Amino acid sequence: MTPARRTDSLEWHDARAVAEAAASALGTETVALDESIGRVLSHGLRALTDVPHYASSAMDGWAVTGAGPWQLVDGPVLGPGLAAVIVTGGVIPVGTDAVLRSESGTVRAGRLESVSATGEPHPGQHLRAAGGEARLGELVVSATTLLNPAHVALAAGCGHDAIGVIRRPRVSVLLTGDEVDERGIPSPGRVRDSFGPQLPTVLRMLGAEVVSRRRIPDEFDATVAALRDSPGLAEVIVTTGGTGSSAVDHLRPALHALGAEFLVSRIAMRPGGPTMLARLPDGRLLLGLPGNPLAAMMGLLTIGMPLLAAFQGQISEVGRVASAAALEGRAGTSILVPFRLQQQQAVATPWLGSGMMRGLADSAGVLVVPPQGVRAGEVVDTLTLPWV
Incomplete structure (x- = not known):
């Protein structure tokens, strides 16, 4: 008999909606043109002159x-x-x-x-002709646009030296795991750190400003202290590991001890089900990612992406693609499957273990297989990868 999902697990789409609603756009700041690519425009950009400004x-x-x-x-x-x-x-x-x-x-x-x-x-x-591309005062880029190099070149041509953008959400990263080696080949019973080299960069790809990164021991008191003392200027704390319910998983008890509100306790998905989102009493949000690499990435893409997008006034859209083959579902649970594109259809990777990164490393995105499964040729939801 296939087990049903836990009663405290949110359905995949519902978890994303909760994450998106948990944040709102931050304040604005002005940055130089060469620092604005990849930022979100805070107000509509208007031409300060005719473009071209002469015939x-x-x-x-x-x-x-x-x-x-x-x-x-x-x-x-x-x-x-x-x-x-x-x-x-x-x-x-x-x-x-x-x-x-x-x-x-x-x-x-x-x-x-x-x-x-x-x-x-x-x-x-x-x-x-003068003004053939834009007239003085004309709106050339709309507010909340994610700025690309062409936008910035247009802004320069329209006479701007700096651009107003929405401030990036500041993130503090806490890495856990007493069994983790940061260099070399680990011995049996130990694992190589797969978060330290890439997680801060992925968070930056999603628009975050990583303000701190530290490793903490797998201890209850150390976890409480790290959450309490994490830099107060960060809007979000991202943790790795310790999101389960075993005797060595201290994140949930630490959050309870600090009086945190659990917005997403678990998600009805595999891998990454123990992913959580909580709000600390001082207003900071905590995104708790599982300790297995693929599970953690699925949690980050599922609720971390819409959360960080909401802080920047953006909406993280879900994609759609046809599955090349039938894929089996699991009652009460969404299955997240990295895929490659072949003739415009998604071909699932064979590397689906929660600790396997090989499939994601060479994928075009992630299929969201619903509990009832997918028929060959059926169009299903997908998650976009920030590096694709």
Whole structure:
């Protein structure tokens, strides 16, 4: 008989909703353009000038007025029958009708003639009008946009030197595990640290500012002290390990001792079911991740991602993809399965153990297999990987 999920476990979608509702957008700060990529825009970005801010040439060649041939002159103003040499981006002389490309004209004895088979130039051809991309005061990037390099280049072109962004959530990382080795090959009974080298970076990929990282012993008093004394400026504490209910798992008893409110006690999913979210009396949130690497990553993607997104005024969307094959479900539980894409369909990895990272390391995302399972070709929810 397949066991039902624990009564204190939240359904997968419900757990995400709770995490998203637990946070709201933080305050704003102003950063230099080169520091704004990957940040969330706090207010709509408007052009501080016309873009381009002057009429310019789109080609190397000649600015011309009237019908050819044209007499070459040198000056800021053109009259009928006159032309002036111009380069791409050059200021268009007053009175210019069009630009004749360098490959479409020839000069003899100071006179320019068109040799274009298409009758070039046509009126307005190869001219970039002032304000052709944006007008002064026009909204060019909407608020809450996640800024990419093109946004930042646009901001610079619109006259900005700095951008207002939503402040990143500050995160304190607590790593547990007395049996963990941070270097080399561990002996039997010990394990290699798989969180220290990557978890802070993944949190940064999700928009967090990691303000501290420390390892604590697997002891109740040490756990209580670490939670109580964790840097007060952090909005979120992320812990690894100790989320179970055994005699050596101290996180839940420590949270109870501190008077924390459990928002998500467990999640009806595998791997990563013991993932938890709690609020300490001072308002800080604690995201407790299981000690097995894949289980921890599933917990982070399931509720850590929407939580950190909400702090930045964002919504963490769930993707959709068709499964290439039928996948068995488990009563009362969602099964999270890393997958590769093959002909636009998801092919599940064979490495599904809670401690296995091989499947996730080469995956395109994570399938969320519902309790009833998945038929071949059926479209199901997916989790996006922040590094894909």
